[in-house]
Amino acid sequence: xxxxxxxxxxxxxxxxxxxxxxxxxxxxxxxxxxxxxxxxxxxxxxxxxxxxxxxxxxxxxxxxxxxxxxxxxxxxxxxxxxxxxxxxxxxxxxxxxxxxxxxxxxxxxxxxxxxxxxxxxxxxxxxxxxxxxxxxxxxxxxxxxxxxxxxxxxxxxxxxxxxxxxxxxxxxxxxxxxxxxxxxxxxxxxxxxxxxxxxxxxxxxxxxxxxxxxxxxxxxxxxxxxxxxxxxxxxxxxxxxxxxxxxxxxxx
Amino acid sequence: xxxxxxxxxxxxxxxxxxxxxxxxxxxxxxxxxxxxxxxxxxxxxxxxxxxxxxxxxxxxxxxxxxxxxxxxxxxxxxxxxxxxxxxxxxxxxxxxxxxxxxxxxxxxxxxxxxxxxxxxxxxxxxxxxxxxxxxxxxxxxxxxxxxxxxxxxxxxxxxxxxxxxxxxxxxxxxxxxxxxxxxxxxxxxxxxxxxxxxxx
Numbered sequence: 001x002x003x004x005x006x007x008x009x010x011x012x013x014x015x016x017x018x019x020x021x022x023x024x025x026x027x028x029x030x031x032x033x034x035x036x037x038x039x040x041x042x043x044x045x046x047x048x049x050x051x052x053x054x055x056x057x058x059x060x061x062x063x064x065x066x067x068x069x070x071x072x073x074x075x076x077x078x079x080x081x082x083x084x085x086x087x088x089x090x091x092x093x094x095x096x097x098x099x100x101x102x103x104x105x106x107x108x109x110x111x112x113x114x115x116x117x118x119x120x121x122x123x124x125x126x127x128x129x130x131x132x133x134x135x136x137x138x139x140x141x142x143x144x145x146x147x148x149x150x151x152x153x154x155x156x157x158x159x160x161x162x163x164x165x166x167x168x169x170x171x172x173x174x175x176x177x178x179x180x181x182x183x184x185x186x187x188x189x190x191x192x193x194x195x196x197x198x199x200x201x202x203x204x205x206x207x208x209x210x211x212x213x214x215x216x217x218x219x220x221x222x223x224x225x226x227x228x229x230x231x232x233x234x235x236x237x238x239x240x241x242x243x244x245x246x247x248x249x250x251x252x
Numbered sequence: 253x254x255x256x257x258x259x260x261x262x263x264x265x266x267x268x269x270x271x272x273x274x275x276x277x278x279x280x281x282x283x284x285x286x287x288x289x290x291x292x293x294x295x296x297x298x299x300x301x302x303x304x305x306x307x308x309x310x311x312x313x314x315x316x317x318x319x320x321x322x323x324x325x326x327x328x329x330x331x332x333x334x335x336x337x338x339x340x341x342x343x344x345x346x347x348x349x350x351x352x353x354x355x356x357x358x359x360x361x362x363x364x365x366x367x368x369x370x371x372x373x374x375x376x377x378x379x380x381x382x383x384x385x386x387x388x389x390x391x392x393x394x395x396x397x398x399x400x401x402x403x404x405x406x407x408x409x410x411x412x413x414x415x416x417x418x419x420x421x422x423x424x425x426x427x428x429x430x431x432x433x434x435x436x437x438x439x440x441x442x443x444x445x446x447x448x449x450x451x452x
Contacts, residue, residue: 041412078293079403109402113395122395185398190407190417233402 021053021170023121023246031131034218035210035225037189042212046131051124052243054166054174055103055182056115058095061086064115066093071114080110082234101165103180103241109233112183116244123185124245126228130221136176147177148216154178155223158239181228183242189229291317296403297429301396303361306373306389313400313429320452321357321425325397325406327364327416328376336438338380340422344435345386347446356449361390363397363408363416404431426452 028048036042065072065086072093073086086106089095107115109123116122124132137147154161154177167174211218231240291298297314305311322341326334341358348356362368368376373389376382392400401408408418424433424445433448 037409038411044412077298079295079298110399113399117395185395186409188402188407190409190419 021168023050023249024053024172026051026132026135031127034212034221036212044127046127049128050246050249051132053170053172055180055241055243057101057166058099058104059101061104061115062093062095064118068118071111080234081108081236084236085111098163101168102163103166105180105238105241106236107241108236109183112242119244121244121246123183123242126184126186128245129182129184132173133176136173139172144215144217148220150178151220180241181239183240187228187231189225292428292430295429296425296431299399299403301392301399303390303392304370306370306377307384308370311390316357317429318427319355319357320427320449321359323359323361323404323423323425325361325363325401325418327362328368328372333420333438337420340439340442344422344442344445347442349450352450358387359390360387361400363418365392365394365397424449
């Protein structure tokens with residue numbers, strides 16, 4: 001893995017609010033993409049943006065649906081979910097104590113977007129999220145091997161950890177891997193060659209074709225690209241949540 | 253869902269006079285206004301967002317409610333697949349019953365919010381000799397384009413050179429805005445889609 005060309009000291013942190021981690025600044029830079037969607041574009045310029053330090057929690061999402069009843073379980077349009085939206089909540093606007101600070105799951109891409117829009121943000125793009133993931137690995141001091149091991153451990157039992165509370169006072173990125181998979185704005189992959197379109201839906205040769213360099217870490221990352229891409233925007237599952245991105249925040 | 257439906261219906265009633273002015277030939281004055289109809293649960297027209305036509309007119313997707321529409325995502329500077337997509341829509345249109353030809357909207361939505369301004373889209377329709385009363389070329393913001401594309405099942409990605417990789421899809425929406433037929437791929441036979449539309 002190639003480190004990002006930025007030091008950890010360049011990361012500015014906002015003061016945390018009570019009960020919810022503030023977004024953190026992700027300084028722009030060049031992202032050496034581990035998965036080559038354009039064979040002639042090995043690195044992508046990412047602009048500075050802000051990203052929620054933690055995934056959005058059930059409690060945060062509850063506050064949102066209380067303010068916007070159209071997004072409550074009993075009101076959401078069929079177009080925007082698959083029938084299981086927020087099905088783990090005891091009632092439309094009720095969560096359990098255990099769910100309070102755990103990442104919200106059973107949310108569709110549409111609902112995630114609506115939540116972020118209500119916060120003055122948006123879903124991160126795939127490249128932004130993956131760029132932040134590389135930064136997170138640096139901050140956590142994760143070796144490629146440890147990262148791959150953690151990710152594959154999660155894939156083998158993804159339901160085991162998503163109900164644990166997030167670090168509400170996190171002052172840097174937290175829980176990027178190992179809790180939930182996260183929606184991004186452009187989660188569906190596409191490779192086009194002339195009139196032929198390839199959606200990378202899981203052929204065995206895909207990993208070899210698209211990895212910038214074949215190693216465990218890139219293979220684990222590619223697995224994430226692919227599993228995310230196989231979702232439909234209406235899907236709601238026990239392992240899929242999100243966090244929001246912002247173009248601008250007030251500097252602390 | 254009721255709140256959203258009626259909020260949309262209320263907005264439509266506010267917009268209805270503007271639409272009657274812009275597309276008066278599409279309106280059926282003898283029928284009650286579409287605003288009285290609640291929006292179908294699977295209607296694509298529930299998507300929020302403001303679009304601008306090639307004539308510079310503002311449009312919300314719910315304004316299209318009431319007549320079938322053929323919706324295709326493309327971009328103007330695309331010289332390979334996109335002219336074929338426009339031609340595919342034209343071929344489908346030509347197979348429709350004359351009465352339906354008077355009603356159906358041919359909606360081309362640009363993936364390229366940066367370059368495909370309404371002015372560029374207008375020049376596009378003129379270059380290709382497309383009737384501005386029949387064709388709607390829509391310019392929107394990136395988030396609304398992504399929302400519509402995702403609902404329809406169109407995948408796309410902006411490349412570093414400003415061009416787009418995209419799947420090729422012609423979608424038929426019924427009068428309520430529900431996806432009712434899809435033609436995937438370029439230069440496909442259009443007979444089935446036409447039969448479906450004629451039977452709507």
